[in-house]
Amino acid sequence: MSEARVPSQPATPPDPQPARRRHKWTMVVDLDRCTGCQACVVACQAENNIPLNTEAIYLQYRVIEWIRIERYWEKHGEEVRARYIPLLCQQCDNAPCEPVCPVYATYHNVEGLNVQVYNRCVGTRYCANNCPYHARFFNFWQPVWPSTLENQLNPDVTVRWRGIMEKCTFCIQRIRRAQREAAQEGRSLQDGDVVPACVQACPTDALSFGDILDPNSRVSRLAKDKRAYTVLKELGTGPNVIYLAKVDPYAPAPKKHDHH
Amino acid sequence: MAERGVLGLFTSAEAAASAGAALREAGVEFEVLTGSPYPEGAFGEHTPPHRLYVFPLVGALCGFSVAILLTAGTQLAYPLVTGGKPVLSIPPMAIITYEGTMLGAILFTVLGVLFESRLPRPLLGLYDKRITLEGWIGILVRGEEGLLGPVERILREHGAVEIKRG
Amino acid sequence: MHPLPRSTTTTRDHPVEEYPTSPREVAEDIVGRAEAPWPRWRWLVLALGALFLLGVVGLALRVGQGGDHTRWGYYAALLGFLYTVAGGAPIVSVATRMAKAHWRRPLARIAEVYAVVGVLTLLLFIPLMGVIPPAEGRNTIWIVGGVRQGWPPGAPVAYDLLTLVMVALGGLALLWIAAIPDLAALRDRGRGGLTALLSLGWRGTLRQWQVHRAALGVAGGLYFIAYVGGCIPFASDLVLSFVPGWKDSIFPAYYALSGLQAGLAAVVVTAFFLRTVGGYRRYIHVDQFWGAAKLLLALSLLWAYFHWSAFLTFWYGRTPTGQNLQVLLYFGPYRPLFIASLFLNWLIPLFAFLIGPVRRSVLGPTLVSFSILVGALLDRIRLHVATWSVPDPRGHTFEAVPPPVPLGVADGLLLVGGIGGALLLYVLALRFFLPMSAWEMKELTYLRVVRPFLKTRAVVLGKPE
């Protein structure tokens, strides 16, 4: 039986496809730098043809934000502090959302990305239920843009249809372009070639993106920081988004559910 | 009429039973037609053995193998990794294989029931509506003219209210 | 649970052994032989007594070696085995009596007498009270126990003790109520002392019978609730809460169910011995083994079903805790035990009982029941020893799988002696309470008649409201 090979320390899950793997894209979020300014949210909106989140949509709880700023309050004795944590699809190695899809509309590709196949999706919404990070978004309505905005749609990104699921792709279109350009120049990808929209837009440089398999890439170095932790570690989803805890006399030690 | 035979109709089970016993003594093979099930051998008839239990087993085997092929094949045909689970995940296969096995068993059982009770039967043959409508009991003997005469007499002796020849 | 009509099994002409047909035969047979239920039973008592002494020695050793709870796994396993098997057996009589199944009648007393073992489990628990770590910081069903220090007072052991007391008392009450008419019969044959006392001057008036029937129903229901409900704190405090972060809501149900399965198996094996050695051939027929076999088949399927539900949930969830749990319980050092009980409690019963002739025989169900009993013991060892071997039960996640705990001399002696002691109690009680419920057998003599039906013979079963 395959389960017989379960390791006794599964916090780092077995790599399902080590042979074919060339990259393992990873993002590092330094919470000490994040100011919750939402620039990343806007940049993502513009880059990925995300439908407009009007007031009505907000009131329906049907916002689509591939990256969002989670706001929560930390109470320390008398004073209450606002805390921000940018949350996006964690591109989990053991993504709970993948196996539950009946039609293989989402699966794990060799670059460690959790990809969504729009035209396979029938919209059972099971993946959204099974995503602990609330990182999957459903097109309840047919997305429409005012005619003035139609020309700003990104030609590299599919415009989704109603009734299907979507989520952060780590700007896979930019990854592909970087790879193409590298190939044309006959060189291999270097660290910093791939810059997702949110990373590009972050004014405080709180977000960094790269290939964790490259030992001297920026994310590899940051991931070794002692502040590094992953969200909801106890679920064993193996996220590829690594957070660096806030440096703060009040900040709790990096452990699970530091939302209180 | 396809078959040559005589059908004696009885209003009471007792009469039919005694007639059956008499026929048995006379060494005549006969069949009982009733509108509702009676305990086995109630009319002294003997029912040939059946092979119904073979059918579900065969069906289960077929269903099992088909399900195994389908589940294993579809996982391997397009090896997509989901959730870090092995490409050939046994537990989900077990579930669907279970369903397939049971489906095969059920289908074959139904076929077996029809086959063993010799249905569907194109022609009704010697029969009488009152068997189901009035709860009469029919005793049917198939055979040659020479045999049918005495049989008919036996049936009448034991109180057959009506005799049908075919 | 009536036997299916013969036409549904492949054994066409099975020799029909007849039950006694008159109440007085029953009285002669059963009540008459009360003093020596079966030949050479004294020797049996002596042998079992010797085993029990071995157990006492084992306990002494275990206490002498000291150590924390990790050393007491096998002892806990013995306790769990006795609690579930002996606790589950009386349910057999309760449930089948509720279903008005006639085939239960010869088995009812055999099952109920197992309740006396409850006293032993109660005594066995007392040494553990000093060993079980306190509830603080552990997951327990004592909701506040983990949060507020030392509340509710004495959690968990005090409540487990209470549970065991309730089960023991409930079982004894059920046994006693069921036996009153027979105790009266013994009294009338001149057995005095406790028998006469417990028969409460029963005279068998119509009113007394009505009250008796109602009381039996109530006692049965209460015992059922006591046992199944008791499995929640028992399974939680003696298994689940020893592994940090193990959240398994089906487990108490599984614990109770596997107990029922093993309890029924114990009843079948006992019935077999009473039939062959004990000379109750006219009372215990194939009917009984057949009916039990069908129940055992159903229980074995449920056994696997509960296992599968838990296994699948953890396998699919893939949380670190869940995966470590599966290593600990299924794929790690205790794998052989798991495989063994998988065969003994599921595969063997399943495939044996799929065959009609095996179901409808005396030997078949007996052998399968024996395998179930062995499997149940191995299963309990796996569960308790594995979970108790975790050094620190506090915390919310289960990080490291501990090494296996070998079976020591003391543990071996304890297992042998504990089971021997339980059987000793059982045999003594069997002599006191009669191995067969005489009044129910008398009832059968006029509720079950064999009549000619047209040209065949048929059994006519009376179903009083």
Next chain:
Amino acid sequence: MQERRDLSDRQINRDLLWPVLYTPLWFWVAVLALGLVVSAGAGAAAWWMNKGPGVAGLNRPIMWGHLIVTFVFWVGISHAGVMLSAILRLTQAEWRRPMVRAAEVLTVFSLATAALFPLLHSGRPWRTLYWVFPYDFSRGIWPNVRSPLVWDPSAIFTYLTGSALFVFVTLLPDLAALRDRTTGIPHRIYSLLALGWRGTPRQWRLQALAGILLSALILPVFVSVHSIVSWDFGMAVSVEGWHATVFAPYFVIGAVHSGVAAVVTLMALMRWLFRWEDYIRSEHFDAIGRLLIVVATAWFFFFALEFLFGLYLREPQEVALRQAQVFEWPYNLLMILFLLTAYFIPVPLWLFRKVRRNVALMFWTSVLVNVGMWLERFLIIVPGLARKQIFTFEWSVYRPSPIEILMVTASFALVALGILVFAKVFPLVPVNEAKEGQVLKAEIRVGRRTVPAIVREQ
């Protein structure tokens, strides 16, 4: 069993076959009314498909709502059916006779109705074919067998096929009776369906065998079906309150609870509509009431387990979920209603023999049970999603839209319509079972009293 009457076969035919042979006015009225409701539901579904899933009250993270609740509900109802008839056949309970077929038919129609909902509920219903069937040879991408949503169709297909065939096989002798009773075109049709049944001992014996063998085969399927439905939720590691090991047996026993109650409702209606007082007698309600007490209590035990161990680790999200279910509006009200209707009102009532033998009371209590069981599914599914993880910023509320409510209502009408039409075409109480009951009826004299008894083959 005191009220047993002697009935001639002719009498039994007349009593049990009349709904097939004559059509009362109320039948057409009922069909019309139900048809209207069903078409309204169909309209709602069409609207959903046309405008998009936005017309539902769903949102993030509450992606599943009324339609999934109703799916689980109807699958649950479908379990009674065959389970009841199977258990009673296997145990040869004499009181099974009038209710087996009604139960099986209820199974078939409720299951078929349930199967509609996951498809209608999806984002693109018109593309769900490659979810349900492995047919996509061209692209070579098949259904993902690792997904519980693929286990569902396989289980439901097996169960639906099995129970439909079960109904047909046990219907054969009654089809023969109808064939002999009717004339003209109906006669032709029934002759075709009866497959030339004559009622030889061999055929009858195989009937008995089929009943028992198919029951034995369908029981494990029935257990698996609702287990798999429960795993749609139990496998979701991310939803607190779904990922519980007890879910499979908890759902199954709950399904039995709601289903047996539904059979009681149906039997009461049959007794009233078709005037079958001689066949569906108070003693039957008594027996099934006793069964209900046991089932309900077993179910409550599992409910207690689920709730108790839901709080076992006392993690913040566990506590938050249970707080929502018990204390927060509107779930607190629903929780109270659910507990009262599903257990604390009916079960104490059933303890009284008088109540169990009172058809009207049994009818209303059984209806209550199913109100409660619907709420149970709602309280499992919706709050679980509303408090999914500790991201309090994302917690939301769910208000069903008229569209959803319309579709849910229509589902009830659809099941009722199906059973009504079936009752028009086939006898809803097995005629041959009733006759056999008369044959095997016996009595035993004990002293001055006669005890009702039944003949069993030696």
